[in-house]
Amino acid sequence: MDYNQPTKNFQKEVAEQCIRYLSIDGVIFGFHQNQLNVLLLRWKGTNEWCLPGGFIRKTESVDEAAERVMQERTGLNELFLQQFHVFGAVVRYDQDAVWRKINLNVDADSWSERTISIGYYALVEHSKVVPTPDFLTEECRWWPLDEVPGLLFDHNHIIEVATRALRRQLNDQPISHLLPESFTIPELQRLHETILGHPLDARNFYKKMMASGTLERLTERRAGTPHKAPYLYRFTRSESQA
Amino acid sequence: MDYNQPTKNFQKEVAEQCIRYLSIDGVIFGFHQNQLNVLLLRWKGTNEWCLPGGFIRKTESVDEAAERVMQERTGLNELFLQQFHVFGAVVRYDQDAVWRKINLNVDADSWSERTISIGYYALVEHSKVVPTPDFLTEECRWWPLDEVPGLLFDHNHIIEVATRALRRQLNDQPISHLLPESFTIPELQRLHETILGHPLDARNFYKKMMASGTLERLTERRAGTPHKAPYLYRFTRSESQA
DNA sequence: GCAAAAGTGTTCGTAATACACCCATGT
DNA sequence: ACATGGGTGTATTACGAACACTTTTGC
Numbered sequence: 001m002d003y004n005q006p007t008k009n010f011q012k013e014v015a016e017q018c019i020r021y022l023s024i025d026g027v028i029f030g031f032h033q034n035q036l037n038v039l040l041l042r043w044k045g046t047n048e049w050c051l052p053g054g055f056i057r058k059t060e061s062v063d064e065a066a067e068r069v070m071q072e073r074t075g076l077n078e079l080f081l082q083q084f085h086v087f088g089a090v091v092r093y094d095q096d097a098v099w100r101k102i103n104l105n106v107d108a109d110s111w112s113e114r115t116i117s118i119g120y121y122a123l124v125e126h127s128k129v130v131p132t133p134d135f136l137t138e139e140c141r142w143w144p145l146d147e148v149p150g151l152l153f154d155h156n157h158i159i160e161v162a163t164r165a166l167r168r169q170l171n172d173q174p175i176s177h178l179l180p181e182s183f184t185i186p187e188l189q190r191l192h193e194t195i196l197g198h199p200l201d202a203r204n205f206y207k208k209m210m211a212s213g214t215l216e217r218l219t220e221r222r223a224g225t226p227h228k229a230p231y232l233y234r235f236t237r238s239e240s241q242a
Numbered sequence: 243m244d245y246n247q248p249t250k251n252f253q254k255e256v257a258e259q260c261i262r263y264l265s266i267d268g269v270i271f272g273f274h275q276n277q278l279n280v281l282l283l284r285w286k287g288t289n290e291w292c293l294p295g296g297f298i299r300k301t302e303s304v305d306e307a308a309e310r311v312m313q314e315r316t317g318l319n320e321l322f323l324q325q326f327h328v329f330g331a332v333v334r335y336d337q338d339a340v341w342r343k344i345n346l347n348v349d350a351d352s353w354s355e356r357t358i359s360i361g362y363y364a365l366v367e368h369s370k371v372v373p374t375p376d377f378l379t380e381e382c383r384w385w386p387l388d389e390v391p392g393l394l395f396d397h398n399h400i401i402e403v404a405t406r407a408l409r410r411q412l413n414d415q416p417i418s419h420l421l422p423e424s425f426t427i428p429e430l431q432r433l434h435e436t437i438l439g440h441p442l443d444a445r446n447f448y449k450k451m452m453a454s455g456t457l458e459r460l461t462e463r464r465a466g467t468p469h470k471a472p473y474l475y476r477f478t479r480s481e482s483q484a
Numbered sequence: 485g486c487a488a489a490a491g492t493g494t495t496c497g498t499a500a501t502a503c504a505c506c507c508a509t510g511t
Numbered sequence: 512a513c514a515t516g517g518g519t520g521t522a523t524t525a526c527g528a529a530c531a532c533t534t535t536t537g538c
Contacts, residue, residue, distance in 0.1 A: 021261045021300075022358070058263075062330025062358060083328055086360055088304025116264070116304060118328055186517070203519070204501065211499090227516045228508040428490070445492065446528065469489045470535040 003104065010135050011111075018055035024066045025053040025087070025117045025155065027162035028074060029145075030126035031178040034190045036145040037126065038159060039073060041137035043152065048101050049143070050152040051159070052134070053117070066120040073140060075130035080123040080177035084165040085158075087117045093154040101152060121162040123177035170195050174214060176235040184222050184230035185209060245346065252377050253353075260297035266308045267295040267329070267359045267397065269404035270316060271387075272368035273420040276432045278387040279368065280401060281315060283379035285394065290343050291385070292394040293401070294376070295359070308362040315382060317372035322365040322419035326407040327400075329359045335396040343394060363404040365419035412437050416456060418477040426464050426472035427451060 028039040040049045054069035056062055063081070070079055095112060098104075104111060131140035143149075148159060169175070170192065178191055189205045209215055216236050221229035270281040282291045296311035298304055305323070312321055337354060346353060373382035385391075390401060411417065412434065420433055431447045451457055458478050463471040 019263045019358070022264060056330075056358075058356070059332065061332050062328055065330075086304055086325055086328060088298075088307075088360075090301065090303050114300070116261070116298075118330075184517085201502075202517085203503085206517095206519075208500085225516080226510055227514085228510095228518080230517055426490090443528070443530085444490085445530080448490095448492075450527085467489080468537055469487085470491080470537095472490055 007136075014055050017057050017059075019058060021113060021116055023053055023055050023115050023117045024062070024069055025051050025119050025158050026066060026070050026073070027051060027119070027121040027159055028070060028129075029121060029123050029162075029166065029178060030129060030142055031191050031194065032126040032142065034194060036194050037142040038145055038148060039129070039131060039140065040143050040148070040151070041073075041133055042139035042141075043102050044136055044138045046102055048152050049149055050137075051155045052140075054134075062118060066118070070120070070122045072134065073132055074122075074124055074128075075132055076124055076128060082121050082123075082165070082169070083118065084121055085119045085161050087119060087154065087158060090114055092117075098152055117158070119158050119162060121166060123166075123175060125178065125180055127180065167195060167197075174209070174212060174235070176214075182218055182220075182232040182234045184232060186230060188233070249378075256297050259299050259301075261300060263355060263358055265295055265297050265357050265359045266304070266311055267293050267361050267400050268308060268312050268315070269293060269361070269363040269401055270312060270371075271363060271365050271404075271408065271420060272371060272384055273433050273436065274368040274384065276436060278436050279384040280387055280390060281371070281373060281382065282385050282390070282393070283315075283375055284381035284383075285344050286378055286380045288344055290394050291391055292379075293397045294382075296376075304360060308360070312362070312364045314376065315374055316364075316366055316370075317374055318366055318370060324363050324365075324407070324411070325360065326363055327361045327403050329361060329396065329400060332356055334359075340394055359400070361400055361404060363408060365408075365417060367420065367422055369422065409437060409439075416451070416454060416477070418456075424460055424462075424474040424476045426474060428472060430475070 030037045030039065039052060041052055042049050052069060052073040054065065054072075056065040060068070063083070066081055066083070067079070070081065071077065091114070099111075126142070129142075131142065133140040145159070145163070148156065150156065151159075174188075175191065175195070179187065185206055186202070188209065189200055189202060192205070193200050214235055215233045218232040218234060220232050222232055223229060272279045272281065281294060283294055284291050294311060294315040296307065296314075298307040302310070305325070308323055308325070309321070312323065313319065333356070341347075341353075368384070371384075373384065375382040387401070387405070390398065392398065393401075408417075416430075417433065417437070421430065427448055428444070430451065431442055431444060434447070435442050456477050457475045460474040460476060462474050464474055465471060
C-alpha cells in the first residue's frame with residue numbers, strides 16, 4: 001500500500017482528535033443462510049483481512065465511538081452493541097509481521113506504539129447491512145464465522161472471545177437482534193443452534209420459546225416455502241423492557 | 243490539600259510514564275464478620291472517600307497495572323482479579339463539585355481531562371490485607387458494603403456495577419478467594435448469602451456444595467466456638483483447575 | 485439442662501430431556 | 512401421492528425448593 005498524503009492526513013487527524021493508545025475493535029455478527037457471519041475488512045492493496053475498528057474521539061464516549069464505527073461499516077442507524085472485553089497486553093501480536101503484511105514502514109510512522117483495544121460485539125440484521133470499507137480498506141464483506149481466514153493483528157483471538165461472550169448471553173436472554181422483525185420458530189431455532197454449536201430438539205425449543213412469554217404469533221405465515229407455511233412471530237418489545 | 247512539589251512531581255511522572263486519559267479503578271472485596279467489605283481511601287486533608295485506582299504504565303499490560311495497584315493497597319502478592327467494565331462516558335461525574343471537595347484548583351492542573359476507567363474487582367482474604375494509602379490519600383480501610391458513604395467521582399456507581407458482576411460470577415462457580423484456606427460450611431453459606439443478598443437454606447446449601455465436588459472435609463474442626471464445633475473444609479485446587 | 489448452632493434426608497414441584505405422530509403444502 | 516418440513520403432547524428425569532429433628536457443646 002502506498003501510504004500517501006491522505007493517509008498521513010488521516011493519521012494526523014486521529015492523533016489530534018482521538019485518544020492515543022486506545023482503540024475500539026468490533027465484531028459484527030450477522031445471521032444468514034443458517035450461518036453466523038462476521039463483517040471483515042480487506043486492507044488496501046493486500047489480501048489481508050481484519051475487524052472493523054477505530055479510535056475514540058476526545059469528545060465522545062467510548063460507547064458512542066463504538067456505535068459510530070459500527071454504523072459507518074454497516075450503514076445502520078440502530079444496532080445492538082455490547083462491550084465484552086479489554087485487550088490490554090503490551091504485545092498483542094507480532095507487530096513486525098503485521099507491518100510487513102500491510103507494507104507499512106514502521107520507522108516512518110508512529111504506528112508501532114502499543115494499542116489497548118476495547119472489544120464490542122454488535123448483533124445486526126444481516127440483510128439490512130450495507131458493508132462499507134473505511135479509509136484504510138478497500139473491501140468490506142461478510143465471512144461465515146467458521147471460514148474466517150487468518151486475520152491481521154490479534155483479531156482471530158478477539159473473535160473467539162466475542163463468540164464466547166455471545167454464547168453466554170444466549171443463556172440469559174433470547175437474542176432478537178440478529179433476525180428481522182418477524183421470523184419463524186424454525187428460523188429462530190437455527191440461530192440458537194448456530195450460536196450454541198449443537199442441534200436442539202424442535203419440540204422442546206418451541207415450548208421453551210413459548211414459555212418465555214416474549215414471542216407473539218402473527219396472523220401471517222411465511223409464504224413461498226416449498227412446504228407447509230410456517231407462522232411468523234415477533235418479539236414483544238413491551239414485555240422484555242418492562 | 244496542599245498540592246505541593248511532590249504532588250506535582252507525581253503528576254509529571256504519571257504524565258510521562260503512563261497512558262493518558264486511561265485509568266484503572268479497583269473494587270477490592272473482602273469478607274469479614276458476615277459482611278462484604280470494600281477497601282476505600284480517604285483523600286488527603288479531606289473526609290472524602292474513593293476507590294483505589296491508578297494509571298497504566300506504557301510498558302505494562304492493563305492486567306499488570308491492575309495487579310500492581312491492588313497489590314500496593316493490600317500488601318498481597320497474589321489476588322484474584324477480574325476485569326468487569328469500562329466506564330467511558332465523556333462526563334462521568336460533576337467535575338467541579340469533586341475538585342471543590344478535594345480542594346483542587348482546576349486551572350492550575352491538567353486534571354480536568356476526561357478519564358476512561360477500566361473497572362476491576364478483586365477478591366481477597368480480609369485478614370491478610372494490610373490496607374495501605376497511596377500518594378494522594380492518608381487513610382485506607384475497609385468499609386462494609388452497605389455503609390459505604392457518598393464517594394468521590396462516580397465510584398459509588400462503579401461499586402454497584404462490580405457487585406452485580408460479582409453476583410453473576412457466583413452463579414457460575416463457588417467463590418473461594420474471599421475465605422481463608424480452610425473454613426466451615428456455615429461460613430461459606432454466610433458468604434454466599436451476603437453476596438446474593440438473601441438467606442439460603444442450610445440443608446440445600448450443604449447438599450449443593452457437596453455435590454459440586456470441589457470441597458473436601460478436613461479432620462480438624464473449628465475450635466473455640468461457643469457451641470457445636472463445625473468441621474473445616476477446603477477447596478480442592480486440583481479439580482477446579484483440571 | 486438449656487440455649488444455640490451444626491449436621492443431615494425426604495418430599496414435592498418445576499424445568500429440561502427424550503421421543504412420535506399428524507398436518508399442510510408444493511411438486 | 513408423496514416428499515418435506517411445520518407444528519404439537521406426553522412420559523421421564525434431574526434439579527432446586529421446602530421442610531424438622533437430632534447432635535454437640537459452652538454456659
